[in-house]
Amino acid sequence: MALRNLSTVMRGPLGLQQAGLLAPASACAAQTVGAPHLSKGGPSTQVRNASQLETQQKMKSVGNIMKITKAMKMVAAARMKGAQRKVEACRGMVDPSIKLFGDNPLVEGKSVTVPITSDKGLCGGVNSQVNRVVKALQDVRADGAEAPRLCIVGDKGRSVLTRGMPESVDFVADQATKQAVTFATASAIAEEILKTDSAASRIVFNKFKSAIAFQPTVATVPSPETIESKPELVEKFDEYELEGPDRSEFLTDLQEFNLASTIYWGMLENGCSEQASRVQAMENSSKNAEEMLSALTIKYNKTRQAGITTELIEIISGAVALEG
Amino acid sequence: MAFLLRAAVSQLSRTTSGAQPAAALRCMAAAPFAQRMGSVRGIADEAKDTKEEFLAKWNEVAPSTLDPPSFASEFLEKSADPPADGAPVPSKLTFSFYLPHEKPYSSAEVDMVLVPAITGDFGVMPGHVPTAAQLRPGVLTVQEDEGTSKKFFVSSGFAFVHSDSTADVCAVEAFPVEDLDAATVEAGLADYTAKLASATSGGDDYEAAAAQIGVEVYSAMNAAITDNK
Numbered sequence: 001m002a003l004r005n006l007s008t009v010m011r012g013p014l015g016l017q018q019a020g021l022l023a024p025a026s027a028c029a030a031q032t033v034g035a036p037h038l039s040k041g042g043p044s045t046q047v048r049n050a051s052q053l054e055t056q057q058k059m060k061s062v063g064n065i066m067k068i069t070k071a072m073k074m075v076a077a078a079r080m081k082g083a084q085r086k087v088e089a090c091r092g093m094v095d096p097s098i099k100l101f102g103d104n105p106l107v108e109g110k111s112v113t114v115p116i117t118s119d120k121g122l123c124g125g126v127n128s129q130v131n132r133v134v135k136a137l138q139d140v141r142a143d144g145a146e147a148p149r150l151c152i153v154g155d156k157g158r159s160v161l162t163r164g165m166p167e168s169v170d171f172v173a174d175q176a177t178k179q180a181v182t183f184a185t186a187s188a189i190a191e192e193i194l195k196t197d198s199a200a201s202r203i204v205f206n207k208f209k210s211a212i213a214f215q216p217t218v219a220t221v222p223s224p225e226t227i228e229s230k231p232e233l234v235e236k237f238d239e240y241e242l243e244g245p246d247r248s249e250f251l252t253d254l255q256e257f258n259l260a261s262t263i264y265w266g267m268l269e270n271g272c273s274e275q276a277s278r279v280q281a282m283e284n285s286s287k288n289a290e291e292m293l294s295a296l297t298i299k300y301n302k303t304r305q306a307g308i309t310t311e312l313i314e315i316i317s318g319a320v321a322l323e324g
Numbered sequence: 325m326a327f328l329l330r331a332a333v334s335q336l337s338r339t340t341s342g343a344q345p346a347a348a349l350r351c352m353a354a355a356p357f358a359q360r361m362g363s364v365r366g367i368a369d370e371a372k373d374t375k376e377e378f379l380a381k382w383n384e385v386a387p388s389t390l391d392p393p394s395f396a397s398e399f400l401e402k403s404a405d406p407p408a409d410g411a412p413v414p415s416k417l418t419f420s421f422y423l424p425h426e427k428p429y430s431s432a433e434v435d436m437v438l439v440p441a442i443t444g445d446f447g448v449m450p451g452h453v454p455t456a457a458q459l460r461p462g463v464l465t466v467q468e469d470e471g472t473s474k475k476f477f478v479s480s481g482f483a484f485v486h487s488d489s490t491a492d493v494c495a496v497e498a499f500p501v502e503d504l505d506a507a508t509v510e511a512g513l514a515d516y517t518a519k520l521a522s523a524t525s526g527g528d529d530y531e532a533a534a535a536q537i538g539v540e541v542y543s544a545m546n547a548a549i550t551d552n553k
Binding site for chain 1: 327328331332373374375377378381382385386387390393394395396397398399400401420422423424425426427430441442443444446453454455456457458481482483484486487492494496
């Protein structure tokens with residue numbers, strides 16, 4: 001290959017500005033990688049070829065990564081659209097109960113923290129945000145209350161929280177998002193949480209505000225006993241005529257329903273935030289890969305051109321030496 | 325959980341062609357949304373929230389680099405000012421119907437809503453006394469205005485009527501009564517009646533309870549179809 005290129009150079013009057021030298025990297029690549037030719041002899045050419053080869057391999061792998069991250073970004077964007085529709089349809093189910101019973105995140109007595117995280121990674125900072133809030137939440141409780149138990153949803157929460165506070169973890173529900181999240185999924189998780197018999201459950205998730213903004217949020221669901229123990233809530237609830245079973249059964253059923261609704265809402269919001277965050281993360285990855293690729297391409301071309309220049313100099317000086 | 329089983333059972337009895345009328349219904353329900361949002365309490369609700377204390381405790385124990393989280397109550401729809409005590413009763417009821425997968429009504433102005441509670445049906449009109457009701461599997465009728473009324477089969481859930489003529493219904497599963505398939509309902513009812521008989525004689529409490537729920541829901545669906553004829 002080197003000899004061939006050289007002959008093209010020698011023919012033209014413009015020397016280096018020959019089409020041969022400006023062949024695209026891929027054409028050169030095809031020619032260089034072909035055979036580890038020792039035709040030009042001398043260790044110097046082999047060294048040049050080897051570094052070109054190395055740069056080429058780097059370029060190839062970076063190019064592949066860029067393709068993968070671009071594809072992942074498109075998939076995540078499509079999933080985010082679907083998730084956004086689902087989220088907007090479900091918002092509001094917990095509103096009536098919040099209006100009725102208020103929002104009491106400072107829990108007294110035994111409480112349960114339910115962090116909602118994703119199962120898959122490469123989704124930016126959403127999971128670390130939730131994990132940090134959960135760690136801080138362990139201490140934010142009324143004086144005298146015991147440390148909250150953890151009922152983790154999602155693989156990414158498990159890996160961090162079971163390492164940090166393994167004794168607080170009650171159970172982990174992972175692969176919950178393997179199939180589309182339905183109310184049944186949330187109910188199954190709620191049923192497990194209800195077995196812990198706690199005064200309140202605090203569900204931590206990322207609220208989807210927009211494609212670039214997610215806000216860690218805490219949604220509290222008190223137990224019937226907690227509601228009955230607060231006089232101002234009892235007073236408010238007393239205003240309402242009860243059409244249903246007796247008061248305690250009504251409250252139990254209502255709070256079971258609310259726990260399932262809140263978990264469902266949290267899972268949908270977090271799922272949407274996860275997809276949006278993945279779009280951003282993959283976008284950044286693709287951009288970085290592109291920059292790396294252009295830097296590598298420049299390096300490769302420089303190396304290649306330097307190699308050819310050196311060959312030229314050798315030949316010309318050899319020719320001059322022969323004449324002289 | 326009971327409400328989930330009821331929802332699953334009712335969903336199974338929908339006809340496959342039910343998608344179209346359901347979609348048409350959604351278009352109609354989506355039309356006019358009231359300017360007034362949400363519902364309102366007479367008593368100041370800040371008094372019963374412990375958010376301030378939470379934030380105070382947070383600032384004590386959490387790392388300073390970590391912002392405190394938001395709360396679920398911050399994302400409610402904005403509520404209008406509570407009406408003065410002597411204010412006249414509004415002419416229309418502000419009705420919201422929440423399902424996990426859609427919102428057939430969201431702060432829509434309607435004339436009346438007929439709610440199937442466990443203790444019996446009751447109608448909600450503007451000025452209704454505040455009520456909290458647990459729903460049984462049955463038909464929810466929404467009278468939007470003179471002549472237009474829509475019927476939904478509701479699997480179970482809760483209904484709240486607030487003091488400012490707003491009503492919220494939260495259900496696990498609901499769809500227009502027209503979507504019910506008579507043949508499937510008959511078959512299901514027979515099936516669950518048989519299961520109930522075998523479970524009660526067998527002595528398995530859980531199976532008996534599940535079969536009881538199945539019978540309850542299918543009977544309600546049967547009644548809904550008959551009433552709708």
